[in-house]
Amino acid sequence: MTIHDTARSLPATGSQDLPEVVRAAFERVESLMDEVVDSDVVVLRDASRHILSAGGKRVRPRLVLLAFAAVGGENPMMAAPVAAAVELVHTASVVHDDINDHGVVRRGRPSVNAIWGRTFALLTGDFLFTKVYELMAPFKDLNVILADATVALVEGETLQASAVKDNNFTREVYYKIIALKTAALFRSAGELGARLGDGSDEQIQALANFGFNVGLAFQIVDDVLDLTGDTEQLGKTAGIDLEQGRGYAATYEPDAAVTALKERVLKGGDAIGEAREQAQGFVDMAVAELDALPASEAKDALIGLAHLIVERTF
Amino acid sequence: MTIHDTARSLPATGSQDLPEVVRAAFERVESLMDEVVDSDVVVLRDASRHILSAGGKRVRPRLVLLAFAAVGGENPMMAAPVAAAVELVHTASVVHDDINDHGVVRRGRPSVNAIWGRTFALLTGDFLFTKVYELMAPFKDLNVILADATVALVEGETLQASAVKDNNFTREVYYKIIALKTAALFRSAGELGARLGDGSDEQIQALANFGFNVGLAFQIVDDVLDLTGDTEQLGKTAGIDLEQGRGYAATYEPDAAVTALKERVLKGGDAIGEAREQAQGFVDMAVAELDALPASEAKDALIGLAHLIVERTF
Numbered sequence: 061m062t063i064h065d066t067a068r069s070l071p072a073t074g075s076q077d078l079p080e081v082v083r084a085a086f087e088r089v090e091s092l093m094d095e096v097v098d099s100d101v102v103v104l105r106d107a108s109r110h111i112l113s114a115g116g117k118r119v120r121p122r123l124v125l126l127a128f129a130a131v132g133g134e135n136p137m138m139a140a141p142v143a144a145a146v147e148l149v150h151t152a153s154v155v156h157d158d159i160n161d162h163g164v165v166r167r168g169r170p171s172v173n174a175i176w177g178r179t180f181a182l183l184t185g186d187f188l189f190t191k192v193y194e195l196m197a198p199f200k201d202l203n204v205i206l207a208d209a210t211v212a213l214v215e216g217e218t219l220q221a222s223a224v225k226d227n228n229f230t231r232e233v234y235y236k237i238i239a240l241k242t243a244a245l246f247r248s249a250g251e252l253g254a255r256l257g258d259g260s261d262e263q264i265q266a267l268a269n270f271g272f273n274v275g276l277a278f279q280i281v282d283d284v285l286d287l288t289g290d291t292e293q294l295g296k297t298a299g300i301d302l303e304q305g306r307g308y309a310a311t312y313e314p315d316a317a318v319t320a321l322k323e324r325v326l327k328g329g330d331a332i333g334e335a336r337e338q339a340q341g342f343v344d345m346a347v348a349e350l351d352a353l354p355a356s357e358a359k360d361a362l363i364g365l366a367h368l369i370v371e372r373t374f
Numbered sequence: 375m376t377i378h379d380t381a382r383s384l385p386a387t388g389s390q391d392l393p394e395v396v397r398a399a400f401e402r403v404e405s406l407m408d409e410v411v412d413s414d415v416v417v418l419r420d421a422s423r424h425i426l427s428a429g430g431k432r433v434r435p436r437l438v439l440l441a442f443a444a445v446g447g448e449n450p451m452m453a454a455p456v457a458a459a460v461e462l463v464h465t466a467s468v469v470h471d472d473i474n475d476h477g478v479v480r481r482g483r484p485s486v487n488a489i490w491g492r493t494f495a496l497l498t499g500d501f502l503f504t505k506v507y508e509l510m511a512p513f514k515d516l517n518v519i520l521a522d523a524t525v526a527l528v529e530g531e532t533l534q535a536s537a538v539k540d541n542n543f544t545r546e547v548y549y550k551i552i553a554l555k556t557a558a559l560f561r562s563a564g565e566l567g568a569r570l571g572d573g574s575d576e577q578i579q580a581l582a583n584f585g586f587n588v589g590l591a592f593q594i595v596d597d598v599l600d601l602t603g604d605t606e607q608l609g610k611t612a613g614i615d616l617e618q619g620r621g622y623a624a625t626y627e628p629d630a631a632v633t634a635l636k637e638r639v640l641k642g643g644d645a646i647g648e649a650r651e652q653a654q655g656f657v658d659m660a661v662a663e664l665d666a667l668p669a670s671e672a673k674d675a676l677i678g679l680a681h682l683i684v685e686r687t688f
Contacts, residue, residue, distance in 0.1 A: 076570065084681045099529060100529070101529045101532045101533050101536070102536075103532055103535075103536055104528070104529060104532050111648040114687075139569040153500075156496055156497075159496060160492075160496060160497075178474075179535050180532065181471060182470055182474060182496065183470075183474075183528055183531055183532045183535065185500075186467075186470060186499075186500075186503065186531075187525070187528045187529070187532070189500065189503050189504075190503075190521060190524040190525045190528055191525065192507075193506075193507050193510075193517065193520075193524065194518070194521040194522070194525060196507075196517070197517035197521050198518070202513045203510070203511035203517065204508070204511040204512070205462065206507075206594045207504060207507040207508040207511050207665060208508070210504040210507065211501070211504045211505065211508060214418070214497055214500045214504055215413060215415045215418060215501070217412070217500075218415045218417055218418050218494065218497045218501070219415050219496065219540045221417075221493050221494065222415070222416075222417055299652045355474055
């Protein structure tokens with residue numbers, strides 16, 4: 061079996077798969093991001109729009125808006141700036157990652173780094189981070205939630221770079237890294253949506269947990285795709301994780317020579333099967349959290365999103 | 375005359391020159407910054423504390439606290455987190471600058487970049503930016519002020535890099551750059567302090583203008599010192615601006631070869647004298663704004679700070 065044969069894919073930026081109730085807000089997220097990065101300083105504007113208009117899966121804003129609707133929030137449009145802010149945190153980190161990793165392809169296009177060079181890529185990432193702050197400024201008490209998640213993201217990226225440098229990429233460290241660099245932001249997306257939608261404490265907790273578990277699954281699958289996918293299909297440089305001695309597969313032999321490890325993982329296939337199983341386990345835990353919610357189209361869409369995250373091929 | 379003979383210097387991080395009323399709050403700024411950068415991820419903690427404990431002039435937090443006291447604010451301690459946040463915006467930008475400029479000395483120590491390398495320096499700068507956001511989260515309506523200033527700072531840095539790249543470092547562009555990259559944050563420091571201290575609209579405007587003009591003067595003098603100072607005294611790599619084709623002096627011949635320009639500026643001395651005159655003009659404008667404030671020790675300290683900014687040698 062090849063994974064590609066059986067898997068469905070997440071739609072890119074389209075809203076057609078979303079429940080009617082959040083569709084306009086999801087489209088507003090796109091226009092908000094486009095507007096907020098406008099600047100007289102044309103490099104910042106152009107580089108930001110380059111990476112934003114390339115799409116990406118927009119999983120985090122989907123999560124914010126669906127969580128909002130799933131707790132019975134009435135006007136999803138009011139959550140659009142927060143959904144945009146969460147996506148900009150991710151986008152800023154992606155732009156900075158591509159500097160550190162020398163990634164030249166991102167979302168199927170040349171990376172900001174590849175086109176504008178390192179200096180402007182660094183400043184574009186900073187610009188996107190400051191725009192997060194600008195978008196969130198009116199949201200008062202919610203700021204601390206996204207601030208904490210952003211701190212965690214940077215800590216996770218740093219822990220990853222440290223573990224690679226120190227030859228210490230164990231399974232335990234790996235889980236700590238993905239909890240910080242990916243799952244914390246997913247968690248905040250669920251929590252922010254549920255809070256904005258005025259969910260009960262139990263619902264807020266359930267959607268935070270849902271986000272966290274989905275985030276873990278998402279990152280594990282991302283790491284699998286780095287090994288099994290190709291650059292064209294992924295829209296980003298494939299194989300970069302293992303080459304740099306990180307990702308799920310690297311935890312098998314944290315001190316192995318990278319080339320030997322890559323060969324072993326790709327031939328043996330044990331890491332890939334096991335990783336997908338782990339991811340499925342987190343998705344199952346995520347979905348179980350949703351028992352705290354009444355039946356709704358948004359709840360169904362969250363369940364669908366969680367499953368697609370494991371099944372996706374890019 | 376050498377500038378060094380006649381100039382006084384700003385004290386480093388000491389609070390002894392400040393009015394009694396803000397001294398404890400100024401000391402709290404230091405401990406707050408130290409606390410907020412604590413992290414299990416030791417590289418982030420160590421690199422952040424390395425750059426923070428090296429001191430620096432702490433002009434921006436001084437400005438926040440003095441503005442607070444000058445409008446009659448009663449408990450300067452409540453302004454300490456905002457003063458710390460403003461200083462962290464500056465510190466984050468300094469860490470990222472040293473990556474782009476290959477600066478190896480900062481605040482009299484090896485730069486973060488020089489010790490930990492580019493990847494960790496980039497992440498440390500990101501970490502400091504996220505900590506700004508964390509510190510400011512409780513301050514609700516004030517967030518938008520610091521967010522705008524931070525956006526301006528990044529825009530100014532980018533405009534500078536663009537102007538150098540495009541050989542377009544005219545006097546007009548120079549003023550636009552320093553307004554964005556330096557004066558906007560100084561402006562926000564004055565405004566934030568005055569708002570927190572519950573100043574009148576007129577006082578808030580006066581302190582915002584004071585900060586803006588002091589910021590312009592500060593940057594011009596910084597550019598002069600880049601030419602006339604030496605690395606040891608400045609605590610950062612001297613001559614780096616002109617070498618990279620930017621700064622006040624570069625505006626004389628935006629398209630001149632850098633070596634020729636440097637020779638001309640240093641021999642002729644016209645750029646330096648004129649720059650200090652310009653800076654003095656901005657300080658005079660800044661001080662005139664303070665007519666809107668009643669007499670106080672804090673007001674006197676603001677005037678003293680403005681004058682020291684032109685007279686300083688580092």
